[in-house]
Amino acid sequence: MYVYDGYDQTFLEERVAQFRDQVRRRLAGDLSEDEFKPLRLTNGLYLQLHAYMLRVAIPYGTLSAAQLRQLAHVARRYDKGFGHFTTRQNIQYHWMKLEQVPDALADLARVQMHGLQTSGNCIRNVTADHWAGVAADEIEDPRVYCEIVRQWSTLHPEFSFLPRKFKIAITGSPNDRAAVRVHDIGLRMHRNAEGEVGFEVMVGGGLGRTPIIARTIRDFLPKRHLLSYLEAILRVYNQLGRRDNIYKARIKILVHELGVAKMAEMVEAEWRSLKDGPLALPAEEIARIQAHFTPPVYPDSPVFTPEFDALRLSDAGFRRWLKVNVAPHRQLGYAIVTLSLKPEGGVPGDMTADQMDAVAALADRHSFGEVRVTHTQNLVLPHVRRADLPALWRGLSELGLATANIGQVTDIIACPGLDYCALANARSIPVAQRITQRFSDLARVHDIGELKIKISGCINACGHHHVGHIGILGVDKGGEEFYQITLGGSEDQNASLGAIVGPAVPNEVIVDAVQTVIETYLSLRRPQERFLDTYRRVGMAPFKERLYAAA
Amino acid sequence: MPLLKGGVVAVDRWQCAANGETLPADGPVIVPFVRWRAERETLIGRNAPVGVRLTNTDPVADLAPDLDRLELIVLEFPKFTDGRAYSQARLLRERYGYRGELRAAGNVLRDQLLFMQRCGFDAFELTQGQPVQAWVAATNEFTVFYQPAGDGRNSAMQLRRAAILAN
Ligand code: SF4
Numbered sequence: 001m002y003v004y005d006g007y008d009q010t011f012l013e014e015r016v017a018q019f020r021d022q023v024r025r026r027l028a029g030d031l032s033e034d035e036f037k038p039l040r041l042t043n044g045l046y047l048q049l050h051a052y053m054l055r056v057a058i059p060y061g062t063l064s065a066a067q068l069r070q071l072a073h074v075a076r077r078y079d080k081g082f083g084h085f086t087t088r089q090n091i092q093y094h095w096m097k098l099e100q101v102p103d104a105l106a107d108l109a110r111v112q113m114h115g116l117q118t119s120g121n122c123i124r125n126v127t128a129d130h131w132a133g134v135a136a137d138e139i140e141d142p143r144v145y146c147e148i149v150r151q152w153s154t155l156h157p158e159f160s161f162l163p164r165k166f167k168i169a170i171t172g173s174p175n176d177r178a179a180v181r182v183h184d185i186g187l188r189m190h191r192n193a194e195g196e197v198g199f200e201v202m203v204g205g206g207l208g209r210t211p212i213i214a215r216t217i218r219d220f221l222p223k224r225h226l227l228s229y230l231e232a233i234l235r236v237y238n239q240l241g242r243r244d245n246i247y248k249a250r251i252k253i254l255v256h257e258l259g260v261a262k263m264a265e266m267v268e269a270e271w272r273s274l275k276d277g278p279l280a281l282p283a284e285e286i287a288r289i290q291a292h293f294t295p296p297v298y299p300d301s302p303v304f305t306p307e308f309d310a311l312r313l314s315d316a317g318f319r320r321w322l323k324v325n326v327a328p329h330r331q332l333g334y335a336i337v338t339l340s341l342k343p344e345g346g347v348p349g350d351m352t353a354d355q356m357d358a359v360a361a362l363a364d365r366h367s368f369g370e371v372r373v374t375h376t377q378n379l380v381l382p383h384v385r386r387a388d389l390p391a392l393w394r395g396l397s398e399l400g401l402a403t404a405n406i407g408q409v410t411d412i413i414a415c416p417g418l419d420y421c422a423l424a425n426a427r428s429i430p431v432a433q434r435i436t437q438r439f440s441d442l443a444r445v446h447d448i449g450e451l452k453i454k455i456s457g458c459i460n461a462c463g464h465h466h467v468g469h470i471g472i473l474g475v476d477k478g479g480e481e482f483y484q485i486t487l488g489g490s491e492d493q494n495a496s497l498g499a500i501v502g503p504a505v506p507n508e509v510i511v512d513a514v515q516t517v518i519e520t521y522l523s524l525r526r527p528q529e530r531f532l533d534t535y536r537r538v539g540m541a542p543f544k545e546r547l548y549a550a551a
Numbered sequence: 552m553p554l555l556k557g558g559v560v561a562v563d564r565w566q567c568a569a570n571g572e573t574l575p576a577d578g579p580v581i582v583p584f585v586r587w588r589a590e591r592e593t594l595i596g597r598n599a600p601v602g603v604r605l606t607n608t609d610p611v612a613d614l615a616p617d618l619d620r621l622e623l624i625v626l627e628f629p630k631f632t633d634g635r636a637y638s639q640a641r642l643l644r645e646r647y648g649y650r651g652e653l654r655a656a657g658n659v660l661r662d663q664l665l666f667m668q669r670c671g672f673d674a675f676e677l678t679q680g681q682p683v684q685a686w687v688a689a690t691n692e693f694t695v696f697y698q699p700a701g702d703g704r705n706s707a708m709q710l711r712r713a714a715i716l717a718n
Contacts, residue, residue: 007707011695018692022662038632039662121632151707154697157669158641161634238638273646278699278709285708 001062001370002147002292004112011154012109015116019043020102027099042122042160044115045101049422052096054078055118056108058373060128060146060170061089065360065369070111072356078104083356085341085349087413087464088167089127089373090118094420116154121162123153123234127169129177130374133295134382136330139189140197142172144290145226148281152227159234163241164249166234167206170199179375179491181205181214182467184251185233192220199226203233203263204255207461211497212252217264223286225271227279232271236263296368301333301385311390320404320442321393335386337367339379339396340403340411344436347429348414349377358399366392376413378406403442409451409518410436413464417457417474418481424457426474426481426507431455434511448518451531454489467491469532470517471498472510481507487517487543488535501544513547520546556652556674558687565602565623581625584609595620604656607635615647624649626672628657637670644671644701661689671701 004012019039026036040046044055056071063071071091075083078100079093086092096104108114117124126146133141149168153159159166169183180186186202199221205214221229233251240258242248255263311318327336339359341349351359359379363371366388367381374380379401384392396402405411412435415421417428432455439445454468465471471486483505486498505513518531520543525534535543554563565579570586574593579600587594587603594601602623603614614621624643626636636655643649654674655667661681668690677686699706705713 005711007695007710011693011697011707014693014695035631035660035662121634151697155666155693156698157666157700158637159634160666161632161637161663235638239635243633243635278706282712284715285712288711 001064002059002143002289008112008151009109012112012114015043015114015155016102016105016109019105023098023102038120038161041120042117043101043105044118045096045098046119048094048420050420051094052098052101053420054093054096054101054104054115055086056091056093056113056115057118057125058089058091058113059125059150060132060143061130061373061375062132062143063371063373064111065363065371067111067113068356068360068363068371070108070113072353072360074104074107075353075356077107081354082350082352084347084416085351085373085377085379087375087377087415087462088118088124089130089375090125091373092416094416119165120160121164121166122160123156123162123166123168126150126153127167127178127183127375129171129173130372130380131177131327131336131382132172132372133293134329134331134334134336135173135175135177136328137175138173138330139191140172141290141293142170142178142187142189144286144293145187145189145199145223146170147289147292148226148286149230152230152279156234159238162234162238163243164246164251166237166251168230174493176491176493176495179464179467179495181493181495182207182211182464182491183214185230186214187226190220196222198222201229201233203267204252204260206250206252207464207466208250209247209459209461210250210252211461211466212256213495213497214252215255215260217260217267224281224283225275226281228274228277229267229271231279232267232274235270236266240266295331296383298331298334298383301387303333303386305387307390308387311393317397317404317442318390318393320446321402322389323446324404324406324408325402326389329383331383333386335384335389337381337384337389337392337396338374338406339381339401340405341378341401342405342411342432342436343400343403344410344440345433346400346436348412348432351379355399355401358395359401362392362395376411378411405442405445407450407452408445409439409448409453410445412436412453412455413468414455415457415463417455417463421457421462423460424474425459425476426457426483428455428457428463428472428474431472431483431507431510435514438511438515448522449530451518452490453514464491465489466497467495468498469535470514472514473504475504477504483507483510483513485510485513485517485547487540488532490532499540501540502548516547517543553677553683554654554674555677555683555686560683561674565600567604579622581623584614588613591617602652605639607633607639609639611639611642611647614643618643618647618649618651621649621651623652623654625654625656628655628659628663631658631660631663637666640667640670640672641701661686664689665692669696669700669702669704 046053171178188200201218202214372380412432414428414432418424455472456463456465457474467489489498581602600622604625
């Protein structure tokens with residue numbers, strides 16, 4: 001993984017000192033809350049319902065064991081002993097005290113971490129495929145380019161006061177695990193006819209109250225021009241993006257209002273003046289960053305061992321875990337293991353400091369000291385010897401992190417909702433908890449198969465409900481919590497937005513409604529057919545009928 | 552309103568002449584962009600320095616042919632959260648090669664000063680009554696920068712490359 005050099009470390013320490021001074025001025029009354037707000041936001045500090053929330057960036061979801069230990073330390077020392085992994089591969093601490101934040105940031109800086117650009121109207125921390133560097137289907141490791149973009153976008157003087165926040169995601173695989181089509185800019189690496197690897201550039205995707213799938217403005221961008229092209233897009237957006245209405249300020253609205261052809265034309269015109277300037281990336285610079293992401297040297301390791309075979313035969317729990325939590329690795333004899341942060345009745349994405357320390361130890365023992373954070377709020381150990389899987393499974397089971405439900409009905413994404421968030425209409429977390437309790441039987445969960453439920457507590461859609469196979473959106477009806485259900489959303493390479501089934505349902509029946517949708521699917525599905533495929537085949541009508549039949 | 556320039560409070564020798572106001576008989580004058588467009592010949596013929604004040608939606612490209620006639624360009628930050636003038640500044644400096652004074656006006660706050668300077672501003676109309684050292688300190692909080700911009704400072708990437716080539 002990328003390791004800071006003297007420039008990076010100096011910068012980060014200067015940043016910590018700067019924010020310490022800003023906090024001091026705020027506490028002394030020299031800065032008004034209005035003036036302080038954008039300053040704290042660019043350091044990841046929000047003011048929520050009950051306390052300050054600090055959001056710490058985990059660039060492109062890659063963590064070292066040492067960094068995870070430091071996250072545990074921050075949780076213990078400055079928060080209530082836990083942290084919350086988010087849909088943007090970040091971690092949030094919900095119970096911070098303003099006067100302690102500078103110290104927490106100084107502790108994080110010691111392991112090259114920070115809260116920079118995790119909020120505010122700037123270029124947010126860049127996200128990537130959580131299987132980067134190990135996925136069997138990968139063309140190139142997208143983190144190399146994420147790191148290049150991270151550096152370029154860090155305190156960018158021109159783009160720190162954009163009309164609205166700006167999110168960039170990169171995938172290096174044809175199977176998109178980074179949801180690039182629902183980002184302000186999505187970059188997909190692919191090979192052109194000459195065999196050269198570059199980027200398809202998509203702009204204007206996003207969820208929120210106007211969900212839009214990104215449109216392609218350039219089929220192939222050579223790597224050398226990555227930064228100049230991004231700068232051109234951002235410059236067009238900074239000048240023309242709407243600032244009169246916060247709900248129309250994202251780049252997706254600009255693309256929609258200009259039309260994608262006009263947008264492409266303006267970006268290309270701007271780019272022609274920038275492309276061979278100081279932002280051009282020399283091949284040696286790309287190679288220098290690439291060297292940081294060289295895969296570990298994998299000692300030979302068997303695909304099967306007697307212990308593995310015996311456990312697989314004797315234990316249905318292990319078999320289920322292998323089936324959905326373990327994925328093929330590009331190296332023979334190795335596997336990618338996903339740790340479920342979605343236990344029955346748990347808060348999606350929450351993790352205690354003790355669990356973090358324990359996972360750091362497991363990462364050291366079984367995964368070359370490396371951990372990943374997924375945008376589905378789980379963790380990944382990316383380089384596990386298959387021979388170690390029985391031991392790892394036992395270790396994770398003891399920690400409550402081996403629930404065999406990845407990609408299944410109980411692997412739910414939920415935003416913080418009304419339990420924490422000032423903007424919420426309804427709670428999200430308790431709905432997720434109740435669904436996991438309703439579907440606690442893992443045999444049944446596996447029978448239902450791949451199914452992605454995503455829950456947002458308001459139209460801002462932090463829980464990505466638009467792209468859930470089943471999406472749940474909290475709405476407020478006369479002071480009561482109601483939930484609107486959408487079906488058929490997806491965020492992968494065949495991205496689609498869910499359609500609303502019908503009127504929102506009250507809190508008491510939302511879990512029954514989800515169950516009805518699932519039972520309808522089970523009665524209609526063909527052998528091996530996933531929920532999403534059944535829905536796409538039969539359409540909305542049968543679901544709607546069953547759901548509202550009784551009403 | 553104090554004017555910060557070159558790290559010190561400078562005397563502002565410029566007068567403003569809004570649309571419709573009579574031009575002062577002599578001395579440097581700042582006019583709005585629309586007035587510059589309408590009365591360009593008169594202003595050039597005045598034989599005293601001319602500056603132009605742009606709103607943050609005025610197209611800087613239109614000034615490109617006249618940049619060497621202008622000694623001052625004022626760009627506006629109606630709210631500090633409105634960052635359009637940063638792009639205008641970089642275009643003026645980096646694309647069109649403007650060399651005169653580039654002044655930031657409006658909601659100019661200490662914590663944005665470094666961003667402004669990086670984009671090519673070299674003069675600031677200060678709105679907060681803080682000691683000048685605080686403003687100067689704000690532009691010295693960092694020694695490492697990650698992008699090439701309008702201030703000519705080297706980016707970390709450029710410095711790394713230079714170090715490698717020197718070895
Ligand atoms: S979706 Fe709404 S309720 Fe949920 S975290 Fe985002 S803003 Fe808050």
